[in-house]
Amino acid sequence: MLVWERPEPPDRPTPGALSRDRIVRAAILLADADGLDAVSLRKVAAALEVGPMRLYGYIATKDELLDLMSDAVYAEIQPAGEGWRAALTSLAETTRDAAHRHEWFADLLGGRPRLGPHALAQGEAVVSRMSGIHVDDVMPMVGAVNAYVAGAVRQEITERRAERTSGLDKRQWQAAFGPYLQRLFASGRFPAMSAVVHDAAHLDADRSFRLGLDLLLDGIAARLAR
Incomplete structure (x- = not known):
């Protein structure tokens, strides 16, 4: 049974009340601060001040935790507007905004299944705004935008991380490598x-x-017009 459908165990009031939501929020705080390398069931348990074994009743593996973390971010991605172009533009921009708030999300874009309730709700919000588009074209259009966003956002985040690691801002980078070019x-x-x-x-x-x-x-518009 997938984690989305598996019931949570009965909670124990001591030493600390737990829920999947609380575990996921703690994991996201760790990832926001120090990236996905900072996330493990052991580290999340330490942040919650409980023993690691307590988490296994709620989440069986780190992959499940990553799926839950990703789905929590999809709750922040809220497409708006009417018509396919407005919906896809909003999808792209809100996904990018979410990845800028949670850099680690860029590492998971396209690599985790979008089966959680928030991801499915986001998909429903996009597809429902694409009335008039042939059903065979809907998902290829959404997929093309998602692929563009994943590539563009990963490049932006990679450059941001490289700047932090090197200690060089854009002007300093140009001064260092400009003469070579x-x-x-x-x-x-x-x-x-x-x-x-x-x-x-x-x-x-x-x-x-x-x-x-x-x-x-x-x-896409040119293809639809043909």
Whole structure:
């Protein structure tokens, strides 16, 4: 029986009342602070000041805990608007916002089953706003947006982590690696890349994300119009 359907054991009032919700909230606090490496049943039990064996009545494995944590974040992703484009835009933006609040969520995007009640409710909210779209096209459209968001968000989070690890902000990174790139471009071996780096607009993360999303949605719109 999946964790979503398995009943919780009767609670014991001492030494500390437990529930799956309380366990998941404690795990999310650990992950928000120090990433998924900080999450284990033992560490969550310590944070709750209970013995690790008490958790096994509620959650059998770390994979179950990750599924519950992911589903809790899906509760924060609330698509809005009417029509397929507004719904998919809202889905993309609210998913990205959730991943920025919980960086570890980016590591799980696309890698965990979306079978929990919050994930299913989110899916229902998106699909119900796509009236007029042929049923065969609905899930490929949603899947394309989810794939774009997962890739874009992972890149953003990876760059954010690299900046923290290196201690270099964007200006310092450019000062450190700029001369190397200038020498390579001056060699004439990479004319296309040189033109893009020198002449293209340098967008911030927000504008880059929205532009990529608009390109994807424009392509979907063109296909629907055919």
